[in-house]
Amino acid sequence: MCRNIHTLHNFEPAASSDEVHAAALQYVRKISGTTKPSKANAEAFDRAVAEIAHLTQHLLDDLVTTAPPKNREEEAAKLKERSARRFAAA
Template sequence: MADRRKGPTVCRNIRPLYNFEPPADDDEIRAAALQFVRKVSGFSKPSQANQEAFDRAVDEIAHITHHLMDELTTTAPAKDREVEAAKARARSAERYATA
């Protein structure tokens, strides 16, 4: 559940993709789409009977995400990937620190 004081949280495996320098590439968008489909379907690897629907959902979500990234606008400066990664490592170290 989201901590309302800090704002909504995102599933740890799905990373924000917008307003980064360099911009999110096709592989990052597809990975996020795959994580989303895995999360909502409950499958990490679907059965053969569900594989086609699973793959189609990943393709469609990746496609729509590309459109979303292309249409969003902001006046905020782009975030630096290395700086954001360092912040994430610091949060992780704090979260998993031993007492």
């Protein structure tokens, strides 16, 4: 599950709120051990996702770097290549 959480810092354009929310959702799914909570836990699950997304956005807004922004397409190509090498060996 956590393989879907990607680096969100230092991209141009900056990470969207949808990307931040998706990362928060994946994190909560991983630590809770469920992809869909029961009705009894849905409110706590949704609240955790919202709070983590909010804090993540604050973190991304506050981080400072001197490195040039990364290109999303180049980073995606690197991940694809790494995945192809990894699974070609199997």
